[in-house]
Amino acid sequence: MAQGIGICGQTIRCFTGNALSELIGQSNLRKSTPADYRKLREIVCTLERFGTLGNDIQLTSNEIEANHVIMCLKTKEYNKGIQDPSQFVPGHQIMRRLKKMKESPLFLLLSKMPKGGVLKAHAHSMCSTDFLIKLTYAKNLWVCTTDNGCKFRQFRFSKVKPTRIQYEEGEWQLMEQLRDYHGEANLRKYLKNALNMYPSIRTTSSIAAWNQLERIFDLLDGLLRYPPVWAEYFYNALKEFHADGVQYVEVRSKLQRFYCLDGSKLPVQETVKIYQEQIGRFQTDNPDFIDAKIIYSPLRHATIDQMAKYVKMCTILNKEFPDLVIGFDLVGQEDRGDPLSQFASELHKLPDNINLYLHAGQTNWYGTRIDENLIDAVLLGAKRIGHGYAITKHPLVMELVKQLNIAIEVCPICNQMLQLSADYRNHPAATLIANNIPFVISSGNPSFWRTSPLSHDFYVVFLGIAPMNADLKFLKRISKNSLKYSGLPDEQKSMAMSKWKIKWEKWVDYVIKNKDKIMAQNAEK
Amino acid sequence: MAQGIGICGQTIRCFTGNALSELIGQSNLRKSTPADYRKLREIVCTLERFGTLGNDIQLTSNEIEANHVIMCLKTKEYNKGIQDPSQFVPGHQIMRRLKKMKESPLFLLLSKMPKGGVLKAHAHSMCSTDFLIKLTYAKNLWVCTTDNGCKFRQFRFSKVKPTRIQYEEGEWQLMEQLRDYHGEANLRKYLKNALNMYPSIRTTSSIAAWNQLERIFDLLDGLLRYPPVWAEYFYNALKEFHADGVQYVEVRSKLQRFYCLDGSKLPVQETVKIYQEQIGRFQTDNPDFIDAKIIYSPLRHATIDQMAKYVKMCTILNKEFPDLVIGFDLVGQEDRGDPLSQFASELHKLPDNINLYLHAGQTNWYGTRIDENLIDAVLLGAKRIGHGYAITKHPLVMELVKQLNIAIEVCPICNQMLQLSADYRNHPAATLIANNIPFVISSGNPSFWRTSPLSHDFYVVFLGIAPMNADLKFLKRISKNSLKYSGLPDEQKSMAMSKWKIKWEKWVDYVIKNKDKIMAQNAEK
Structure with a gap:
């Protein structure tokens, strides 16, 4: 073995990436024997696999059986893509591929899958266009x-x-x-x-994409800020989300005051009450639905005085509705607003029990003041970060996010629609997966992309962003993450997890029972 | 400060990212005071800055003056891009922006800049279409x-x-x-x-892009494999590269046998000799030109037997031309070929003195056997990795590359033209910069993209991929890297560096002397 490296097969599992890197750093790899090379290769591949998100999950024997079906569908679609990338849905603008996606057996299976919660949904963009x-x-x-x-x-x-x-x-x-x-x-x-x-x-x-987005919000404003319509809209939103395998929702809302037919305005508390009533109503109608919460989210394009008012308003609403208004965020195009650091002194005044779920790093302008929002989101103590698209350009932030257990809310379709990314295979969430950084999949504004509440985003992540071999372990980890990193109080999380688990096991059974049918459909494709 | 963090201002420079991450991990950031927050922010920003590629460089007073000019041009173009992304050249398909780029004062300045060497240039795609x-x-x-x-x-x-x-x-x-x-x-x-x-x-x-690329190679084959034409072509290639601020070139070549007018074939040694003669001729004509080397690079779409022959051929040629044929690589579309691991046993037979400069990770099919080529390139002992586009999905490989001081040959325009990436702001090299991973900028096949030998690639990296504040320190580091990580023997590197330094200092002087003119042109834009 001369100047090569002596590694015994059984030691593989004891290695960490750091130790390996130091060991290899001492050696001349050109002098290692073919046997050394093969051993090292096995170690590196094993470390890579175990370091990737989802590999902490142990599958049950039922899940293993269902996994086989899922991976048959995934592998077929993936290999077809390698043969002809023009056919690979996650390589393209998603609105041009909605029809093709509907025909994908994998997509159909994911649509039925219980996906846990959606932690980032904007109030006015949840329901279908119809x-x-x-x-x-x-x-x-x-x-x-x-x-x-x-x-x-x-x-x-x-x-x-x-x-x-x-x-x-x-x-x-x-x-x-x-x-x-x-x-x-x-x-x-x-x-x-x-x-x-x-x-x-x-x-x-x-900018053109954001302008269009804002035009839609403007158009919808008067339609949705009318109490009876909002009640109907929000109940239906929960219904559409629930039907797509979502059992828990956290809604980003500006919580604006509603208006009456005579033009008079209601206090903002009335707005919150409608949410409260509709959530209650929906829970009664659907006992397997866990809950919904509000993250108070005014526009980031504000003066410091306005921000102070927002912080006060959030504090008041949280006092009145402690189980419902649980968090604070700022919304609107990050690139156009002031950086978070500008508002730090105001944000520090927010009581500790109101969580910060801050949008940050929804930009590809590397090194700008806006790009630094990622640093501020972490240092201000955010529990989750919205988008975090730029995080791979900030290794120290990645390290902190992992250590502090801050989850990134990945919204891949939103990123594409707002012109941050094109081909999903290049989405930075792949790096989050490789580094085992906690994240959840969300949809943001599915109403505006004509997509389902969550399934389309799951599909592009599972097929387009995650590694080829990411399987049911990955899907289970990501689904569980959406409850683990939710704003539910700890004592309610186990109840939430049980509700999810019941549906999850039913779905696994469904896959097994319909295995032959699903495989036959897949063979036809 | 209660449960906050006690950090004294002067300790900032003693921190490492790891230490900071551990310190912060112990604390509740929501309880830190605004003063704590500001101090922490300063530390994180400082660590980020010092951890970024190029920040080891100290600028001379002349360079500081020139830097001011360069950053004026860059900042103006950058800010215009933020205002209107449709005007930001590195956000678009580069062939659609060639005219606009020619008008950029920043591009013009980079064109004149001595950029060191091009370490990845394919023999048949170096000269301009004209x-x-x-x-x-x-x-x-x-x-x-x-x-x-x-x-x-x-x-x-x-x-x-x-x-x-x-x-x-x-x-x-x-x-x-x-x-x-x-x-x-x-x-x-x-x-x-x-x-x-x-x-x-x-x-x-x-696949369509690669097919087109290969059609051009096929068309050119008979034109360029004719000795007198090749001599003229290669001399002119050196001329075009030299005129673009390149003083050293490493050429990937299949080293095929040339043919004569009567159809007879010459031994491959004759091919190498033409390179040798033309390099000599060019060095005589241009004493500031450093050198050119050949990396023997047959097609990766080969059987194991063929690979064995390639390894033997490279060994023979390296023995006959030890100063010229210095390395080995495999070329052609990675996604279509066998993985490197397939050929490991043959590659192990290559003598140690022939360096491996392996293409790897030129793919966005994450988790495939091809994607794993990155692991193999490192473990086979590559001195540099061609493209390494997928490296951000392999944190362990990133760590190894840094520790083993392997440079990545980043070819941004090639990546866009071959449909790996679209918007340069999303190119993975930004993550290499953030992690201070050694890399060089190369062009690959500039002839086929209608771009200059290197300046266009420098421009998109400097303006589109690097952070907004990356400045002359970055450009200097990247230029020096191209000699540092070259295949030049160590004893010749200082000679090479001196030749580059003379031109570099002249260019810095040029910038200072023409400062007013350049700034006036910039003001007009």
Whole structure:
């Protein structure tokens, strides 16, 4: 073995990456024998495998059987992709592949899978476009149009025609009259595009994408800030999420004041109460649903005085609704706002029991003040970080996040839609997986991407971002993470985990029982 | 300070990332005071800065002055990009931005900068398209066309019409007759596209891009494997590289046998001799040019027997030309070939003095056998790794690469052209910079991307991949790396460094002397 390396096969499991690196650093690998090379290779591959997210999970014998089915579907789709990358869904703009995805046996299986919770969902972008269109049939709904009635800008419920016009050449019209005028089919078609990002499918600039996103939020504002509609919307959101295998939701909400038909405004507490009522109602109707919480999330584009008011408001609401308003965050395009450090002194005033779940690192402008938000999110004591897209450019932050057990909320489709990333195979979450950094998968604004509440994001992560051999262990770890890193009080987490486990085991049984059918469908593809 | 963290300002420099991470891990950051937060922030930012590639460099007072100019240009272009990402060149497909880049004062300055060496250049894709077109005027040149003379497939020098036809409906015609027939302008226009990747500017599949790349190599083969033309081509390649601020080149070459006008083949030694003669000639003509070396690089799509022959051939050539044929590599699309591990036993037979400079990790198929090539490249003892694009998915490999001082040959434009990456701001080299992993910038096949030998790659790395504040220290480190990690014998490295330093200092002086002019041009942009 001369100047090679002496390693006995059984010692593999005792190695850590550091020890190995030091050992190898001393040696001249060009002088090692083929046998040394093979042993070292085995060690490195083993260390890699055990260091990857999900490998702490032990599968039951049932899960092993189900895993075999899942991996058959995954491997087939993966290998087809290697043969012809143009056919690999996670290599492309997802809105162009929605139809193809619906035909994927793997996607169908993941859709049925109990995925735990969604920890990052923005209040006004949770429901499907179809449901939003239904809401526009409500009575007393006016719409402000521009471009001779061709562009919808704002909705508003009112007994009489609203007078305030925010858009040049804007004109208020009753929705039902407009429907008669344009024809129902045409109007539905128009809304089908206007209420999501589909029109900006070709956009290549993050600013253009954000502008489109904000136009949709503006349009929806008057529709959703009307109490009876919001109650219906939020209940339906929980229904859609639940149907997609989600049992727990944390909603980022600006908690704005709602308005009445006469134009008067309600106190913000009334807003929170509607959430509370609908969550209660949904839990009664669906005993397997765990819970929903609110993370108070005003816009980051604020002055320090405004921030002080937000912090105060959050403190008040948390006192009044301690089990519901549990956290604080700032939303809106990070690149356009002030850095978190600007607001540090205000954020320090937030009581300890209100968790910080801060958006940070949703940028690819490396080394800017905004990029540094990742450092601030950690040092301000965030429990989770929203997106954290830039984290691989900050090794020290990665180390801290791991040590402090801060979970990253990975929202891959959102990143693509807002022009941070293109091909999912290059998404930085792969590096999180490789480094075993805790993370959860979320969807952010699924309503705007025409995707399901969570399944599409799970699919692109599992097939496109995770390693080829990531299997049911990975899916189980990621699902469990969504409860582990949730804002549920510790004492409620075991209850939550039990509710998830019941559904999980049912799903595993379903996979086993339908094995032959699933495999036959897969063979046809 | 209660449960906060006690850190005295002066201790910042004593911290390592690990120590900090452990210290912070013990504390509750939500309980730290605003003063603690600010101190910690300073420490983390300082550690980040000092941990980033290039921060070991001390600038001279002249360099500090030049740096001010460079950073003015960079900051202006960067900030414009933040304002309007559609204007930010490194956010886009580079072939669509070549014109815009030519107008960038930063690009112009980098073009003039002495950049050291190019350590990864493929022999047949070094010269500009314009020069290639010139070569097609040589006497006795035949071209095999298909599609009724509309597609050029193969070139061949011959006294008489070649008889071997490899393409269906292929037809050999004399180039000069074809030129008369189509008209010179039309033919130039045709070749202007056929000899580079421009026609596949819209390609979105790696396989389609590689197919196009290989079609160009096939077309060029008969043109360049003819000794007098190759001599002219290679001399001109050195000239173009030298004019772009490159003083040293390592060429990946298959070292195929050349052919004569009568169709006979020369021994491979004759091929090497032409390199040797032209390098000598170029050094005589340009005393500031350091040297050029060959890395013998057959195709990776080979059987084990073929590989054994390649290893033998490399050993023979290295014995005959010890100062010229210094290394071994395998080329061709990694995703399509066998993994390196397949050839390990053959590669082990290569004498130690022949360095391994292995392509590895030029893939985004995470977790495949090909993706594992990164592990093999390290364990086989590679001195440098070509591309290493997938390395951020292999933290243990990153650690080993750093400890073993293996440099990654980053070829950003090549990665984009071959459909690995899109937006340069997401290129994994940013993570290499953040982790201070040694790397060099190379161009690979600049001829095929219509880019300069190295300046375009430097520009996208400096502006698009490196952090906003990366400055002349970074550029100097990267330039020096290209000699430090070269295959030059240690005793020649100081000579090489001196030759580079002379040009570097001249360039710094040039920047200072032309400061006002450069700044005025920048103000106009």
